[in-house]
Amino acid sequence: MRTRFRARPRKWGPLRGLLAAAAVGVLVFPAGASAVSAAPLAEQDLGSRLAADYEAAFLTQYNKIKDPANGYFRQFGDLLVPYHSVETLIVEAPDHGHETTSEAFSYYLWLEATYGQITGNWEPFNKAWRSMETYIIPAQKDQPTNSGYNPAKPATYAAEHGDPSGYPSRLDSGVSVGQDPIANELSSTYGTNNIYGMHWLLDVDNVYGYGFCGDGSKNAPAYINTFQRGEQESVWETVTHPSCETFKFGGKNGFLDLFTGDSSYSKQWRYTNAPDADARAVQVAYWAKTWADKQGKGSQISSAVANAAKMGDYLRYSMYDKYFKKIGNCTSPSCPAGSGKNSAHYLLGWYYSWGGADASAQYPWAFRIGSSAPHQGYQNPLAAWALANDPQLKPKSATGATDWATSLNRQLEFLQWLQSAEGGIAGGASNSWGGSYGTPPANSPKFYGMAYDYQPVWHDPPSNRWFGFQTWGMERVAQYYYVTKDSRAKSILDKWVPWAINNTTVGTGGSFAIPADLQWSGQPNNWTGNPSTNTNLHVSVLNKNNDVGIAASLAKTLLYYAAGSGNTQARTTGEKLLDALLGNTDSKGIAVPETRADYNRFDDTYSQGGLYVPNGWTGKMANGDTINSSSTFLSIRSFYKQDPDWSKVQSYLNGGAVPTFTYHRFWSQAEIATAFAVHAELF
Structure with missing residues (x-):
């Protein structure tokens, strides 16, 4: 059982524009903060502005995000939990705006680490880490039966299928699985059998009503999950269910028999980690430590940094094949089971997952799985480098730091292997293959025996179509290059940056255009240990948009590269993007209108490409919505009809105009804020 992020569907004033934003209202600083000036920016040429100007831009954005009236967070006691977005009607990776993700938590950490860098106040960062530990890392009560885990038999095999209609997938104990080589090391190192990693999805307001462990209470936040059914399952085809299955909702077996086929079912809990978010948390902890140490305040965040190292230790599960099969040339379910660490590809896979029996079980059991499919957009060489080399971030386990050193080199090789002739990084x-150890297409190029896939993990839409996976990944490479001056990272960026710049335009009054969707053709050469020009692997830009979060991510990538290499074009383009972003300020942050033609899928039946429920299967959502073969995304989420923005969607479904929304995604707003601070730091 597993899930993953979906690419966000997109149907798609100058820096002195801060004058208006900074002049409206008074900035409020938490206790202990130094009031860095947020005075209006003077008329200056690009490149001549003071660091304080960009610090002011950061603080203006920071205060909008932290203003309770703007609705980015829900408060629980003295802790804050970020929403995925201020707006509730939004469907992309999460299927509701007041869910949250491990991605959002990692950006919350980044926002507060940057605040600590600028103000010297580290209490907000510590609170953000404590909120993450409290609400999105499962506690003992949420994962109670890990003592029943047997590393010699990590999980029972179930094939993935190309379409949700192939589910439930039969559990098959006849397929050999490999051994888990790190479980005993982790339990002995930390004195617990529990996993220290974030589950990816949280229902912050308990909108679905599952409550704690699926008990139907008003408990919030509540652990939930969605994607479970193969490469073709888009968010529009998911059934949102509780992470703890007690059979209270769903059908006679809860929701389990929508996903797996078995002779009988047990009450159980199940969580899924999104490794890029945990790696980002480690990356942020590295920067927080670096900045706090410069201020002589490293001891104030030492606990969080130590826990980041611990998180990195457990993050190694994403380096392993899903069923711990031996890496390389595995083309049938009967391929060899792994032993030792020969089931590790040493890359950041799309997920790792763990689960086990309900606390009341007479015979406790538990499972763990890795991920057979690494995606370029999840790699994080800076986090790998920190976990392998930084004394405070090296994991405590016997082999953790060594594994991350191997991973660092493997990640850089992976990106070199996947770099297209133009410079973009392929999937x-x-x-x-196909999630069922199938046979890849003939002549598929290989990387350490793994077959090239331009759209690993999911196909609706193709997983490497979204330009955001380029900027997220290359921002990490650029940071790694800035810190280490590794020539391998520079060679990747030397090719990627001109491609990105050539496809970016910045106009006046806040206008800009960056790539939105990408298309891939051809394939790389077989990996031989040395980079290739990959003259047969190509990327083209299908369309462009003005996504503010990705523009900020691109700007950060260009600025780190410029700081490391001295490239003036990269710096100038990055500054122009920051300038354009500030031309799109509003009372809640920085945002632009988006048209959402994909919202015509709200009421699609399965025959129209919508939700699949097997004939004869019936059940109930927690709010009483019926689940059956006639269900749609909307019919099992009837709460959407009460959303204040629903009328725009209903009009569209009735034949009206494509609806337009102005979204304030938490990750995007935090990315923008930290982009301003990056310029202040680097230049």
């Missing part, structure tokens, strides 16, 4: 690779 990834798989050790389990």
Whole structure:
């Protein structure tokens, strides 16, 4: 059982524009903060502005995000939990705006680490880490039966299928699985059998009503999950269910028999980690430590940094094949089971997952799985480098730091292997073709025996179509290059940056255009240990948009590269993007209108490409919505009809105009804020 992020569907004033934003209202600083000036910016040429100007831009954005009236957070006691977005009617990776993700938590950490860098106040960062530990890392009560885990038998095999109609997938104990080589090391190192990693999805307001462990209470936040059914399952085809299955909702077996086929079902809990978010948390902890140490305040965040190292230790599960099969040339379910660490590809896979029996079980059991499909957009060489080399971030386990050193080199090789002739980075690779250890297409290029896949993990839409996976990944490479001056990272960026710049335009009055959707053709050469020009692997830009979060991510990538290399064009383009972003300020942050033609899928039946429920299967959502073969995304989420923005969607479904929304996604607003601070730091 597993899930993953979906690419966000997109149907798609100058820096002195801060004058208006900074002049409206008074900035409020938490206790202990130094009131860095947020005075209006003077008329200056690009490149001549003072660091304080960009610090002011950061603080203006920071205060909008932290203003309770703007609705970015829900408060629980003295802790804050970020929403995915201020707006509730939004469907992309999460299927509701007041859910949250491990991605959002990692950006919350980044926002507060940057605040600590600028103000010297580290209490907000510590609170953000404590909120993450409290609400999105499962506690003992949420994962109670890990003592029943047997590393020699990590999980029972179930094939993935190309379409949700192939589910439930039969559990097959006859397929050999490998051994888990790190479980005993982790439990002995930390004195617990529990996993220290974030589950990816949280229902902050308990909108679905599942409550704690699926008990139907008003408990919030509540652990939930969605994607479970193969490469073709888009968010529009998911059934949102509780992470703890007690059979209170769903059908006679809860929701389990929508996903797996078995002779009987047990009450159980199940969580899924999104490794890029945990790696980002480690990356942020590295920067927080670096900045706090410069201020002589490293001891104030030492606990969070130590826990980041611990998180990195457990994050190694994403380096392993899903069923711990041996890496390379695995083209049938009967391929060899792994032993030792030969089931590790040493890359950041799309997920790792763990689960176990309900606390009341007479015979406790538990499972763990890795991921057979690494995607380029999840790699994080800076986090790998920190976990391998930084004394405070090296994991405590016997082999953790060594594994991350191997991973660092493997990640850089992976990106070199996937770099197209133009410079964009292609999708990834798989050790389990189709999720069922199938045979890849003839002549598929190989990376350490894994087959090239331009759209690893999911196909609706193709997983490497979204330009955001380029900027997220290359921002990490650029940071790594800035810190280490590794020539391998520079060579990747030397090719990627001109491609990105050539496809970016910045106009006046806040206008700009960056790539939105990408298309891939051809394939890389087989990996031989040395980079290739990959003259047969190509990327083209299908369309462009003005996504503010990705523009900020692109700006950060360009600025780190410029700071490391001295490239003036990269710096100038990055500054122009920051300038354009500030031309799109509003009372809640920085945002632009978006048209959402994909919202015509709200009421699609399965025959129209919508939700699949097997004939004869019936059940109930927690709010009483019926689940059956006639269900749609909307019919099992009837709460959307009470959303204040629903009338725009209903009009569209009735044949009206495509609806337009102005969204304030938490990650995007935090990315923008930290982009301003990056310029202040670097230049």
